[in-house]
Amino acid sequence: MKPAPFRMERPRDIAGATALLATGGDGAKAMAGSQSLGPMLNLRLATPELIVDLTGIDALRTVREEPGHVVYGALITHADVEDGRVPDVGAHILRRVAGGIAYRAVRNRGTLGGSLAHADPAADWVNALSALGAEVEIAGPDGTRRLAIGAFLTGALSTALAAGEILVAVQVPKVPASARFGYVKHCRKVGEFAHAIGAVLVDPEAGSCRALMGAIDAPPLLFPDAARLFGGHIDAGFAARFDATAADAALTAAGMDDAVDRHVHVEVLRRAAVQAATLFTETRSAA
Amino acid sequence: MSETQAHEGVGARLPRQEGVGARLPRKEDDRLMRGRGQFIADIRMTGMQDVAFVRSPLAHARIRGIHVPDDLKDRVFTAADLDGVKPIRAVSGLPGFKVSEQPVLATGKVRQVGELIAMCVADTRAEAEDMAARVELDLEELPALHDMLEARKPGAPLVHEHWGDNVFLESLVNINIEAAFDAPVKVSRTISTARQCMAPIEGRGAVIHFDHRCDQLVVHTASQMPHIVRSGLSECLQMEEGQIRIISPDVGGGFGYKAILLAEEVCLGWLAQKLRRPVRWLEDRREHLTANANCREHHYEITLYAERDGTLRGIDCEASVDSGAYSAYPFSACLEAAQVASILPGPYDFPAYRCRTWSVATNKCPILPYRGVARTGVCFALEVALDALAAELGLPPEVVRLKNLVRPEQMPFDNITNKHFDSGDYPQALHRALDAIKADTVRARQTAGERDGRRIGLGLSIYCEQAAHGTSVYSGWGIPMVPGHEQAGARLTPDGGLELRIGAHSHGQGLETTLAQVACEILGIPVARTRLVHGDTAMTPYSTGSWGSRVMVMAGGAVATACTELAERVRRIGAHMLQARLDEVRLENGRVVGPAGDVTISQVAHTWYRRPQDLPADVDPHGLEVTAGYKPQRDSGTFSYAAHAVVVAVDPELGEVEILDYVIVEDGGTLVNPMVVDGQILGGLAQGIGTALYEEMPFDTSGQPLASTLADYLLPGAPEVPLPFIDHMATPSPYTAFGVKGIGEGGAIAPPAAIANAINDALRPVGAEMLRAPVTPRRIVESVLKARANRRSAA
């Protein structure tokens, strides 16, 4: 379990990184926290000739709070979020997700950008940030571009990143005070990758709801308008109207043949809805 | 006077702060907890080369060719190069056993994924792996056996063609089973345990060089049994045993995996001589998981016959063990199945029994003995089946057990398979467990239901652990290793310290502390002044090593015997020094005390070694160094046991299981150090939880192992292992020094059964029953959905 030989560069700016990656072509790979790439190198599942270590690029570590959203640099670690060293998009929304990723040692090194670029369907940021409607900023040899996260994630372990491009930042919309975020991860032991993820961003005042079922061997199944999963409309009583049959049918349509898998994913989504609903009562009684 | 009395007689007069029974922190932890242990991977030698192996990517294939690039010819070796090296042969003397020869580098065929085909040598492991990647294999794939039940069928592909079938050994025990057939109640179940990996934190590894001064191959290897590895290596390398020295340094967990001679060790033994340089191989986790450390896979068809009050009339069982492709040295491919037949009856007394077993060859790694060996599977099968019987009868599970458990007044008790139970009170252990877990309260809560929709379940299991079984038991199995008397050396140093020498090894058991406690009990020498010399064939007496929970009984008994003799010699010299008659002096608190004064052991040692002129001419010439041999009065084994009780909350929708409470009432006889015993139980419990809920090495139909990292092979972590309540009973063994019993494995035996029973108790109203370990969330949800569908179609 030792990597095949490779060359390593540690550029200081984004342009340097994209230039190196562009010249390296298919044989070049970016590295951030190395928590996913490292194991793949050791197992020789990845055998790049050139590794471009991004951790020397300070520009990728910045965080900007802007009206309506927060922009996180790609090198922000799970632990940065968990510990509150960067602003959250709502009360404990990202912090809660971050604290459920892997173990502390992995969270100390693993990054938002690496997690999204790796595009593991079971990864937490892939799912949580999809549910929250994030956008990514991409830089390449020919300049920068922006993509909605849904367009960025093109398949299991595949993204819209072209050769020479890196993910620079992810922009996450702030969650309005009238909304709540339910996020449930089903796994067998603490720190394990999810076997099913359910997420619900619901705003009964606005009558809106986004819902997501994830960890399905493909990018998450997103319902930008999830009213149909809750009897056609969204109000304070939405969770009780969760329509398991509709969710199940959506999974079948997405190609999930296994009934046990579907049952678990549907149940996890139901719990995410219940969790969001409970957050309303908890915050109300606290006030 | 029996040995027991002799030791107790000496001990009774000595202070107990550091002797037998003291809860003493482990001496070795000072270095281990500070990261100052010396493991195989810490060894550096000048000119040392690293080895990586080319391993078979296929489970079953004919080797048509191995193409080594020309520039690597002197750095890559295949079977054709290994002149004078014999295959590993681990033959059992049981009638009908079929012999497998395991070539240390494959010849002709490969029979498992991960089988060694070539070894590559370089300055670093990474470079050696680069070389391995360049070796091309021309393999003709053959149909592979991934399922032992398929492998047993006529017409199945053959792992070893000349056998004619795939069965290492078939056995049958029948004790009047026909008498049970008219019982009013009959319950049958198919029960199985998964193939597991042992997963000690430290994998295997070896650093080997040839020492020309001593004319010896010096083998540093992480081993539980240095002397047995020496015999195995000498057979394979065709060298005299005296030409081989095995050194086992600190060992980071063994659990049975390090009680096996590996083909890698044989290969490196040859290579070190060929290259005349130190060579090293360190197993990585992928090799560990996919190619080497497999264990546990059992399958049972079990039927219980009973009266309506729960009295067992008989047990009928067909058990298969997936033994893998080869017979492992020294325990052989049939130890597990042979044990199944003899230990399945557990601690129960009933009149009729039949058990047929098959040790089946498949295209998987050889199955190796793992902590508890066959007991974990046997306990799982019998205890889960007993709960099914209790449910069928409408009785609480403890009632069925109490009807059939051997009673204290029957001790010593010979059970239906002639196992000799030395002592114990099994019903009491079960009662204490039920009290401690507050069974009534749990059942009331269960009836009331949970607000979160989870279901509460209470599970029990009880087992017995035969430990330190010796010559009379192992000679019957006829495997390459039969334990006889155990030797220990005890030597006073000139300044009055003590050196103990044993041939077994400590790999987490705390022997450096506990054997010093045994010595302290007899000699009164502080534990801090006693050193344990072990893990080196050049410096220790012969021993079959550390396995079978035998070391405290056997090496502990030998240390006690040696120290008792040493005490006598100290007393004799002390009497000279005090100018007293021998019958006037006694050894007390590390001093020889006479009518008119005393001398310390240190003064005695100083006089013997440094001032012999002070001793009379007719002094006993044997000195202050003793090697003594020991066997308990009966060598059929000590019987420790425990009752486990566990409360779980099961989420029937997602299959998640949370352990809410865990109680262990165990009887390990006299405990030399209760803290160390607790540690053994805690570690065993963690492994038992792994067997119950997490650990599984799945294979696809072509025999590919599917878990090659710890992301896929799930081990319980700290959050998954609760702190149990441990209650000790201490019924001394009548046959051993101090009445100790072996307890090393018990913690890992009972948890799978107890946890599965708790889950089944929780799910019974739903109609789901879990009969396969590990009980994963997916299996639970699958069963729950199936039960719901059945009920719907029945309605």
Ligand SMILES: Cc1cc2nc3c(=O)[nH]c(=O)nc-3n(C[C@H](O)[C@H](O)[C@H](O)COP(=O)(O)OP(=O)(O)OC[C@H]3O[C@@H](n4cnc5c(N)ncnc54)[C@H](O)[C@@H]3O)c2cc1C
């Ligand atoms: C034991 C363990 C448990 C884990 N459990 C979980 C879990 O429960 N949930 C979870 O979500 N994750 C889990 N992970 C994954 C972890 O979160 C990783 O941190 C994450 O997947 C990758 O981030 P990284 O910074 O380490 O990326 P790297 O490993 O450095 O890179 C991963 C991939 O992304 C590419 N890449 C990295 N950064 C960029 C960039 N800025 N632009 C373009 N490409 C880039 C690399 O080329 C590579 O292909 C676990 C990991 C381990 C080791």
